[in-house]
Structures are given as structure tokens and as C-alpha cells.
Amino acid sequence: MIDTSFTKSFSEYASLISAVAAEGAEKVRSLARRWRTEDGAPVFTRQGRYTARGWTEWTQGFQFGSALLVYELTGEPWFLKYGRNQTVQSMSIHLTHLGVHDHGFNNISTYGNLLRLIAQRKIPQQDWEQRFYELALKVSGAVQAARWKDLPGDLGYIYSFNGPQSLFADTIRSLRSLAQAYLLGQVLMGEQDLRINLLKRLLQHAETTARYIVYLGTGRDRWDTRGRTAHEAIFNPLNGSFRNPSTQQGYSPFSTWTRGLSWILLGFAEELEFLNTLEDEKIREAGLPYFPDKATVLNRFQEIAQAVADYYMDTTPPDGIPYWDTGAPELHNLDLTKPADPENPFEPVDSSAAAIAAQGLLRLGQHIKTGDNRYLAAGLRTAYTLMQEPYLCTKKDHEGLLLHAVYHRPNGWDYVPKGSSTPHGESCMWGDYHLLELALYLESLRNGEPYRFFVKGE
Numbered sequence: 001m002i003d004t005s006f007t008k009s010f011s012e013y014a015s016l017i018s019a020v021a022a023e024g025a026e027k028v029r030s031l032a033r034r035w036r037t038e039d040g041a042p043v044f045t046r047q048g049r050y051t052a053r054g055w056t057e058w059t060q061g062f063q064f065g066s067a068l069l070v071y072e073l074t075g076e077p078w079f080l081k082y083g084r085n086q087t088v089q090s091m092s093i094h095l096t097h098l099g100v101h102d103h104g105f106n107n108i109s110t111y112g113n114l115l116r117l118i119a120q121r122k123i124p125q126q127d128w129e130q131r132f133y134e135l136a137l138k139v140s141g142a143v144q145a146a147r148w149k150d151l152p153g154d155l156g157y158i159y160s161f162n163g164p165q166s167l168f169a170d171t172i173r174s175l176r177s178l179a180q181a182y183l184l185g186q187v188l189m190g191e192q193d194l195r196i197n198l199l200k201r202l203l204q205h206a207e208t209t210a211r212y213i214v215y216l217g218t219g220r221d222r223w224d225t226r227g228r229t230a231h232e233a234i235f236n237p238l239n240g241s242f243r244n245p246s247t248q249q250g251y252s253p254f255s256t257w258t259r260g261l262s263w264i265l266l267g268f269a270e271e272l273e274f275l276n277t278l279e280d281e282k283i284r285e286a287g288l289p290y291f292p293d294k295a296t297v298l299n300r301f302q303e304i305a306q307a308v309a310d311y312y313m314d315t316t317p318p319d320g321i322p323y324w325d326t327g328a329p330e331l332h333n334l335d336l337t338k339p340a341d342p343e344n345p346f347e348p349v350d351s352s353a354a355a356i357a358a359q360g361l362l363r364l365g366q367h368i369k370t371g372d373n374r375y376l377a378a379g380l381r382t383a384y385t386l387m388q389e390p391y392l393c394t395k396k397d398h399e400g401l402l403l404h405a406v407y408h409r410p411n412g413w414d415y416v417p418k419g420s421s422t423p424h425g426e427s428c429m430w431g432d433y434h435l436l437e438l439a440l441y442l443e444s445l446r447n448g449e450p451y452r453f454f455v456k457g458e
Contacts, residue, residue, distance in 0.1 A: 065109030141181020172267030227311025255327025320382025400427020
């Protein structure tokens with residue numbers, strides 16, 4: 001269980017934030033000098049060097065988005081220039097990518113960050129540039145919403161790259177693309193000029209995820225524990241009936257892959273912030289029988305966020321770093337009451353899951369705003385662990401920022417050092433990005449101005 005007696009305040013993170021920013025600057029510059037965009041997107045490191053891994057191109061936005069986050073943390077103009085130029089030159093292909101569920105990863109991390117920097121007056125405002133980013137985000141949100149499978153009962157989901165039968169836990173954070181496009185006034189145009197409400201699709205996807213990915217301890221199956229999540233839900237593509245849980249990157253359909261759990265936690269916490277900005281009539285306009293008003297939606301999203309947060313906190317070691325799956329076969333050999341051991345011989349940790357979850361815990365804590373807030377304490381404890389060694393990489397010959405991440409344990413893609421039996425000591429592009437984003441979020445909390453991802457249209 002994560003140690004929630006942690007008492008450090010936001011103000012005590014200044015030196016850790018500075019360390020993450022300084023190391024992040026070095027890593028972004030180092031990779032920029034070597035990496036050629038024609039080689040694809042960097043995914044994870046092997047022996048300290050970033051490599052590509054063909055599955056889908058879902059990490060390129062994190063590469064260039066990391067530069068924009070470093071700019072925001074340091075104010076160094078080179079990072080803005082690099083991140084902006086690479087977004088314009090390399091990211092347009094992702095705006096109209098029909099084959100993935102990853103628009104929130106690639107496009108919000110680049111075009112979205114740039115639009116937010118303009119809105120917050122952190123870069124000079126030029127009307128044409130702002131309109132360019134707005135158009136890109138409108139296109140991205142509509143294209144993402146078009147990858148759609150209707151289900152009975154006014155449900156539905158953005159289906160994964162596996163096909164229309166597949167709903168992924170990960171996709172909850174791609175709902176950012178729908179949220180941002182909706183705020184900019186975009187709709188998806190269908191057959192016979194049918195105007196499809198992007199907020200409606202966001203709410204439908206979230207509720208479908210809540211029902212079929214998240215367990216709430218209601219006896220759905222033999223392993224229905226409150227807060228546990230499946231990585232994937234499989235539906236009959238002909239009639240939309242739910243068939244079974246599944247997984248791509250976890251140990252089994254009936255165990256919990258911790259990075260999927262983290263995506264759910266951050267996704268719902270972030271969408272609570274988005275929904276708080278809307279008027280009640282916008283929810284009513286979506287016309288969903290299970291979400292008749294804003295209060296109902298907020299209560300449901302908070303219910304899900306708290307359930308997964310509680311499960312994450314209960315199953316994670318006290319320092320906030322989870323092992324890669326809560327049902328991993330050799331986990332019984334490890335003492336979960338002690339801080340995680342990234343170099344243990346039994347099961348790998350996943351620091352990238354921790355970086356994602358830490359921000360989710362902090363955002364959920366900010367939303368709830370109670371006096372005794374265990375979510376804030378758990379998020380701060382996790383951040384404290386991640387933002388220094390052995391997780392923060394200070395090695396000059398290593399291109400990664402956040403060490404001890406894993407990508408795909410079942411497929412054996414992660415590098416196992418000679419003489420070891422488990423992967424460790426490597427980084428991934430989403431882990432690096434989310435550590436920088438975590439540092440930026442903490443910096444904004446220190447300054448009393450928590451930043452929001454979403455920018456409203458004029």
C-alpha cells in the first residue's frame with residue numbers, strides 16, 4: 001500500500017522539479033541530435049539507446065511534446081523552436097490517421113500543448129498560428145471520434161487498432177482529443193450531413209469503459225474486485241454483445257496490468273476537470289439517458305476514478321512504484337510492504353505506470369479537495385520517488401529520462417541485462433513524457449495555478 005502519511009508540501013518539490021527539467025533538457029537534446037524522423041517514432045531504449053518498435057506509431061507526439069514541456073519548465077527557446085518545428089513538419093500525418101485510438105497521445109501532446117502555451121500567453125500570440133493549431137485539433141478529434149462502434153443501450157466506443165470488437169483501457173486518455181475538439185466547436189459530419197456530437201461520443205466511450213473495463217465489486221465475474229481493471233473488452237462486432245475481458249500487455253484477462261489501470265485513473269481524473277468547465281445544458285444536449293445532467297456525470301466519473309485510485313494505492317508498494325501486473329506469476333516472491341525493487345529477479349516494476357498514475361492521483365485529489373486527502377498524499381509520495389534516483393536517469397550515456405519502465409512483458413520486447421532475469425534500467429517515450437508532465441503539474445501547484453489541458457474556443 002502506498003504510504004499516505006507522506007507530508008511534504010508542494011513547495012518542497014522545487015529542487016526535484018529543477019532536476020527533472022535539467023535532465024529532461026539533456027535527454028531531449030541528445031535524442032534530437034541523433035534521431036531521424038524517417039526512422040519512425042522512438043519507443044523504448046535498449047542498453048540506453050532509443051529504438052523504434054513497429055506496432056503503431058503512437059509515441060512520436062511524446063518525443064516532440066517532451067521538448068515543449070521542457071521549454072515550459074526551463075524557458076529555453078531552443079526547445080520551443082524544436083518542438084514547434086517538428087510538430088509542423090512531422091505530425092500532420094497523425095491528424096488524419098484512421099487506424100489508431102492514439103490521437104490523444106500524439107496530437108494533444110504536440111498541437112495541444114502549443115495551443116495551450118498560446119492561450120496561457122507563454123509564447124507570443126499570432127492569430128494564424130493559433131488558428132493552425134485549432135484546426136489541427138478539430139480535425140484530430142473528429143477523426144478519432146469516427147473510429148466508432150455503436151452498442152445497444154446508447155453505448156459505444158472508439159475501437160482499438162485490433163478492430164471493431166476491441167475496447168482498450170488506454171483509449172480513455174485519447175478522449176482528450178474529443179474534449180478539445182468539442183471545446184473548439186467541432187462536430188463530426190456523418191452520412192446525409194448527420195451532425196455527431198463529440199461530447200456525446202466522449203461520454204458514451206467513458207461509460208462503456210466504466211461498465212466493461214473497470215470492476216466495481218458487484219459480482220460481475222469470479223474476480224470482480226472493486227477498482228481492478230481489464231486491459232481490453234471484447235464485443236461481438238455483429239450485435240454488440242459483451243463477450244469477455246482480454247489483454248495484450250498484461251499477464252491475463254483476470255489480472256490487472258498496472259499501466260492500463262494508470263491510464264484509467266488519469267483519464268477519468270482529467271475528464272472530471274474538463275466536465276467541470278461545461279454548463280449543465282451541454283450535458284443535457286448530448287441526450288444520453290444514463291447521463292441526464294452534469295451532476296450525474298461528475299458523480300459517475302468520480303466513482304470510477306476513486307475506485308481505480310483506491311485499488312492502485314492498495315496494491316502498490318509504499319514508495320508508489322507498481323510491479324507491471326498485480327497478478328504477475330512470480331509476484332508472491334516479493335514483499336509488497338517494502339519499497340519496490342527495480343532490479344529484483346522475479347518481476348519488473350513499471351515506472352511509466354507510476355508516472356501516469358501520480359498525475360491522476362494529484363488531479364483527483366485536486367478535484368475532491370477534502371482536508372484529509374489520501375489521493376494527494378499518494379500522488380506526492382509517488383512523485384517524490386520518481387523524481388530522483390534510481391528512477392530519474394542522470395547517466396550521460398543513457399538517452400532515457402525515467403528508468404525502469406517496461407513496454408510489453410508478454411512479448412518479451414523489453415531488454416534484460418546480461419546476468420539478470422527481468423528487464424530493468426530502460427526507458428520509454430511515454431514514461432519520459434509523463435515524468436516531465438508530472439513535474440510541470442507539480443510546478444503549477446507550487447505556484448497556485450494548476451494548469452489545464454483544454455483550451456476553450458472563442
